[in-house]
Amino acid sequence: MTDSSISRNWPAPAKLNLFLHINGRRDDGYHELQTLFQILEFGDSLDFRVRNDSHIHLQTPMANVAEADNLVIRAAKLLQAQGNGQLGADIWLTKRLPMGGGLGGGSSDAATVLVALNALWQTNLSVDELASLGLQLGADVPVFVRGHAAFAEGVGEQLQTVKLDTPWFMVIHPNVEVSTAEIFTHPDLPRNTPKISTTPEEWGLHRNDCQQLVCDLYPQVAKALNWLVKYAPSRMTGTGACLFASFENECDALAAFSNKSEQVTGFVAKSCNRSPLLERLEQFHLSGN
Ligand SMILES: C[C@](O)(CO)[C@H](O)COP(=O)(O)OP(=O)(O)OC[C@H]1O[C@@H](n2ccc(N)nc2=O)[C@H](O)[C@@H]1O
Ligand SMILES: Nc1ncnc2c1ncn2[C@@H]1O[C@H](COP(=O)(O)OP(=O)(O)OP(=O)(O)O)[C@@H](O)[C@H]1O
Incomplete structure (x- = not known):
């Protein structure tokens, strides 16, 4: 694509849940939780071309997600309904994050659509308004x-914004898709971890309340975790299936990654305190594209 009317490379980064505690269940079925979100400098990427008609089209269909169900399309339509609805968009999605991986890929795609089209369409919603729209699409959208x-x-x-250490992470995907809904509706999910008022020093001491259940249901996840813990303290993110371990530098992370089994996929990435999406938005405001 060489079309200068296309606004390119809007990042949709992955997140890790450094810990995930389930504190209870609300009447609507959603769970009260406490978690620590770390953002990675690795993820999906989106390109946009504004259309002068109201049509919204995903130029890169995903084999297993119908266009109307795709969070990219749902986010664009939700935002469009906040304005006069006269502009549309062609959208290209480069998918790198595994689905059902606990990395928040779909949620991050949705957030990037909200932020990018808010700028490109000049809808001018505030960050609070975009975050509250995003929550209608998924619990993970506001953080992105x-x-x-x-x-x-x-x-x-x-x-609550925090400043974390920003180590390198090795992320392993045991090549199984875990449904978030399946885990949150499972009778064996522990749901009564007491709420903590925590300090950054204590964060490493906590756990992912979904991890044991996912390991019991998906032996591939348990097997990958048993391998990963040989290299560094390791944990599952979200409701799985991905697992992560942190390293002080890229070299150590890549060395461990080179020993992984061929049955699992994954990547090595640096973590960050500020999403690359915010940098891309600043670049848009400076350059107009
Ligand atoms: C597990 C996490 O990834 C942790 O960051 C999120 O809580 C899940 O966020 P998400 O994928 O954006 O979740 P949603 O798309 O809103 O919901 C997926 C499914 O998980 C359940 N769900 C989600 C979030 C939450 N706090 N409690 C829940 O019970 C919902 O009932 C729904 O059936
Ligand atoms: N653009 C999209 N990318 C990925 N999944 C999407 C997208 N749009 C809709 N979905 C649906 O959302 C489901 C969850 O996908 P996602 O990749 O966000 O899971 P996840 O990484 O486990 O997320 P989370 O950590 O938020 O639970 C998929 O199984 C798919 O059916």
């Missing part, structure tokens, strides 16, 4: 809209 590492409560939308 705001774009900062955060301690989260509520269903994941009450966010």
Whole structure:
């Protein structure tokens, strides 16, 4: 594509849940949780071309997700409904994050659509308004809209910006897709971890309340975790299936990664406190594209 009317390379980064505690279940079925979100400098990427008709089209269909169900399209339509609805968009999505991986790929795609089209369509919603729209699409969308590492409560939308260490991570995908809904509706999910008022020094001591259940249901996840812990303290992100271990530098992370089994996929990435999406938005405001 060489078309200068295309606004390119809007990042949709992955997140890790450094810990994930389930504190209870609300009447609507959603769970009260406490979690620590770290953002990675690795993820999906989106390109946009504004259309002068109201049509919204995903130029890169995903084999297993119908266009109307795709969070990219749902986010664009939700935002369009906030304005006069006269402009549309062609959207290209480069998918790098595994689906059902616990890396928040679909949520991050949705957040990037909200932030990018808000700028490109000049809808001019505030960050708070975009985050609250995003929450209608998924509990993980607000943290990606705001774009900062955060301690989260509520269903994941009450966010307190934090400053974390930014190590390198090896992320392993045991090549199985775990449905978030399946884990959150499972009778054996522990749901009564007491709420903590935590300090950054204590964060490493906590756990992912979904991890044991996912390991029991998916032996591939348990097997990959048993391998990963040989290299560094390791944990599952979200409701799985991905696992992560942190390293002080890229070299050590890549050395461990080179020993992984061929049955698992994954990547090595640096973490960050500020999402690359915010940098891309700044670049747009400076250059107009
Ligand atoms: C597990 C996490 O990834 C942790 O960051 C999120 O809490 C999940 O966020 P998400 O994928 O954006 O979740 P949604 O798309 O809103 O919901 C997927 C499914 O998980 C359940 N769900 C989600 C979030 C939450 N706090 N409690 C829940 O019970 C919902 O009932 C729904 O059936
Ligand atoms: N653009 C998209 N990318 C990925 N999944 C999408 C997208 N649009 C809709 N979906 C649906 O959302 C489901 C969850 O996908 P996603 O990759 O966000 O899971 P996840 O990484 O486990 O997320 P989370 O950590 O938020 O639970 C998929 O199984 C798919 O059906």
